[in-house]
Amino acid sequence: MIGGMILFRRSRPTCVPRLLRVAACRMALDEAIDPTQESYLEEECILVDDGDRPVGSASKRHCHLLANIQKERGGMLHRAFSVFLFNQHSQMLLQKRSDAKVTFPGYWTNTCCSHPLHVESEMVERDQLGVKKAAQRKLKHELGISEKQLAC
Secondary structure, three states: OEOOEEEEEOOOOOOOOOOOOOOOOHHHHOOOOOHHHHHHOOOEEEEEOOOOOEEEEEEHHHHOOHHHHOHHHOOOEEOOEEEOOEOOOOEEEEEEOOOOOOOOOOOEEOOEEEOOEOOHHHOOOHHHHHHHHHHHHHHHHHHOOOHHHOOO
16 A cells, blocks of 8 residues: 555456445435535536436536436436556556545545546547546546556
């Protein structure tokens, strides 16, 4: 393990079990939120319909409220991505989420995950360039991995 990250050797393809319940969220518990995390909650996500067509935007805070996620209440969908980064030895880089995170604090997770933002450069549909730009932004921000270091 290296500073909250761990390399995991992939021996064969496996299915990642689907999380069956939503973790307690600090927003819902009225607990104090780290100022940096608070600022991220104001970022505008891309709202989409069932066909992944953009239909508007809303803050991460608004998108992640359980009442807005539940299908029976309209099922506010928004774009998100997960990065699973492997090295030349088929080892996957895992990351332990900060205890300051609003959702799933302290959990071990994939290399990086976030949302493409409702900004021009991250809304490009052609060849999924927008989401690729978003993933590059977060890999640089969270792990210091530059676009030049990636072999996509």
